[in-house]
Amino acid sequence: MYDNSIGWRKFLIFTKNKREKTMKQERDNQINNTMTCKKKPIVFIDMDNVIVDFQSGVDRLKDQDKQAYEGHIEDTPGLFALMDPISGAIEAIQKLRDRYELYILSTAPWDNPTAWCDKLNWVKKYFGNNETDVFYKRLIFSHHKNLCHGDYLIDDRPHKHGVDQFSGEVIHFGSEQFPGWNELVKYLMEKNREENHTHSNNKL
């Protein structure tokens, strides 16, 4: 009788532990599923002085071109092929792509037709030209950036080309808060953690 009672109690404890373990597993699965199913937020990224160092291209121009295009240097043919990436931009973008849908959203000078082509080639050169590469067919040229709908727009000129009418959050690159890519990646990673946490809690 005594032995039976001990055995019964052990059985109840075993069943209770098993039930709790199953419930915990189901909860973990639910969190993982909601995080996996959730769409990544969309981030648009400007090129000049955000991904691309504009001045590095100007510095490489011949003196005769600098003189010929003085006052509208952005119209110099071939200028946009000469530029270096901004420090830390390429590494930062590779980090962010796991958490965000990234697109380039840039303008190209209206009176410099080679700029449009040079920018496309620049993106292929520094980010690759395979389907799996981060900006493959994700390059948008527009003088009306407000027409693109997404969650974030990273731009160094918050009042030009419709940036101030963008429907999501504008991140002012080069500002006191975001002087460079390190600060920006830290901010966006933290935002992503907060959003995932909120999303998971709302679903449960």
Ligand SMILES: [Mg+2]
């Ligand atoms: Mg810019």
